[in-house]
Amino acid sequence: MGQWASESGGGVRCGKLLQSSLALRAMVHIGGAGYGDDAVSRSRDRGDEGGEMDRVRWGVLSTAKIGTAKVLPAMRRGRRGELAAIASRDEKTARAAAAQLGIPKAYGSYEALLADPAIDAIYNPLPNHLHVPWTIKALEAGKHVLCEKPIGLSAAQAQELVAAAARHPHLKVMEAFMYRHHPQWQRAKEIVASGGIGELKTINSFFSYYNDDPHNIRNMAEIGGGGLMDIGCYNISLSRFIFDAEPTRVVGIIERDPRFNTDRLASALLDFGRGTATFTCSTQLSAHQRANVYGTEGRVEVEIPVNAPPDRPCRIWHQRGNDIEEIAFETVDQYTIQGDLFAAAILDDTPVPTPLADAVANMTVLEAIVESATSGAWVGIA
Incomplete structure (x- = not known):
């Protein structure tokens, strides 16, 4: 200063x-969605009508530190989503992370998590080279995906994801530039x-x-x-x-x-x-x-x-x-804001x-x- x-x-x-x-009201909307008045009012309206606010059930691919230390605790505090499951290549690791974060389900494989019909959306914090492959697999399993940055290893690989998303127009995909x-x-x-x-x-x-x-x-x-x-x-x-x-x-x-x-x-x-x-x-x-x-x-x-x-x-x-x-x-x-904005979409x-x-x-x-x-x-x- x-x-x-x-x-x-x-x-x-x-x-x-x-x-x-x-501060939140001052936020401008990006691409038609915002965390200000419109998004919040829609949430409250739906909550008033349905008794409980609608919430997205999140599944998490991997126990990566960025997720367990920063993103997931923040997403737990969100108003439009809940952490429902987490997966690791090692089931013991997944169970430990689930216990630490209060997540009800733990899976010993990513495939098992994607096969869970109770999961609405996936948060993908895998290493960079796995972002596009597993985001595409999640789309093919019928899940929305919030994927960590960078979205892929190249523009061509990112374009592959765009093409895959176009095959599933009812699903949402976003890069997580929080x-x-x-x-x-x-x-x-x-x-x-x-x-x-x-x-x-x-x-x-x-x-x-x-x-x-x-x-x-x-x-x-x-x-x-x-x-x-x-x-x-x-x-x-x-x-x-x-x-x-x-x-x-x-x-x-x-x-x-x-x-x-x-x-x-x-x-x-x-x-x-x-x-x-x-x-x-x-x-x-x-x-x-x-x-x-x-x-x-x-x-x-x-x-x-x-x-x-x-x-x-x-x-x-x-x-x-x-x-x-x-x-x-x-x-x-x-x-938290990022998770709620994506869930609102x-x-x-x-x-x-x-x-x-x-x-x-x-x-x-x-x-x-x-x-x-x-x-x-x-x-x-x-």
């Missing part, structure tokens, strides 16, 4: 902590779209952590490890989200770890025609994340753009001229917040950055 005050000749104006209801559903990003997008920073010109973002464990899947190139696949996809996604457009060309630089052949440091420039986005991501730097959005008359800074904490308020800063406003959001869990038969076409587009940009880093030249995006 100090750099904002020192760089500006004006004062800093701190906004009041937004109450949950106000950050988009947090009120801080909905507000940031609203500020930019309403001209709150003048004309949008450039975005800069940074995301890093340190992990050189040879046994960690993030360091296994053959199954989709590396910085771009794990965290750079967020930098790409948030840039496209705020510009509300696709870049026309990109250029990238990658430093690879000689032990793992993964990209441990990647930087890229995305040309959107009317502006640019730059980012750096790394799996072997001190942990940090930040995003800044700049316009001709102001800027927006997002303090914790991706891993918004579920146990304390988040802040963004909006500078217009010499005035700076701090906007704080009351504590919410973006994973199922129960109310509305479009998912983020269509699969977005997943294909994000992967197309990521692949172009890798191609550019290899060739040393700009790579155009059709």
Whole structure:
């Protein structure tokens, strides 16, 4: 916060902590579904008429740490879904996770979970190379699917999933970019779209952590490890989200770890025609994340753009001229919001917040950055 005050000749104006209801109402709708008034009112109406609120029964493929530590506890607190079953390749592991999370059913195989007729939707946090194959299997079993990012290992593989989803038009599929559903990003997008920073010109973002464990899947190139696949996809996604457009060309630089052949440091420039986005991501730097959005008359800074904490308020800063406003959001869990939005799309038969076409587009940009880093030249995006 100090750099904002020192760089500006004006004062800093701190906004009041937004109450949950106000923060959620301020969220704009994406793709026809939102967590604000409409989605909540539909839930309440259905609950009043039916005695109990309709709920999606979730089945979870794998006991991956991202699920058991973060996503599943958050989804348990959701209003439109319940955790009904979890599966692992080892039944003892599945039973232990089920006991820890209060999930009634545990399966010793993914196939057994998919065969359960009581399961409505699947959450897929499997390793990257298994995202598309098991999401397609879930669709073929008649289940809706919320799949972790990145959706696949390539744009072509993501397109395979689009084709599979088209064969099951009654089922919902979405890539789990949870950050988009947090009120801080909905507000940031609203500020930019309403001209709150003048004309949008450039975005800069940074995301890093340190992990050189040879046994960690993030360091296994053959199954989709590396910085771009794990965290750079967020930098790409948030840039496209705020510009509300696709870049026309990109250029990238990658430093690879000689032990793992993964990209441990990647930087890229995305040309959107009317502006640019730059980012750096790394799996072997001190942990940090930040995003800044700049316009001709102001800027927006997002303090914790991706891993918004579920146990304390988040802040963004909006500078217009010499005035700076701090906007704080009351504590919410973006994973809970994401789960409820996806469940609402199922129960109310509305479009998912983020269509699969977005997943294909994000992967197309990521692949172009890798191609550019290899060739040393700009790579155009059709």
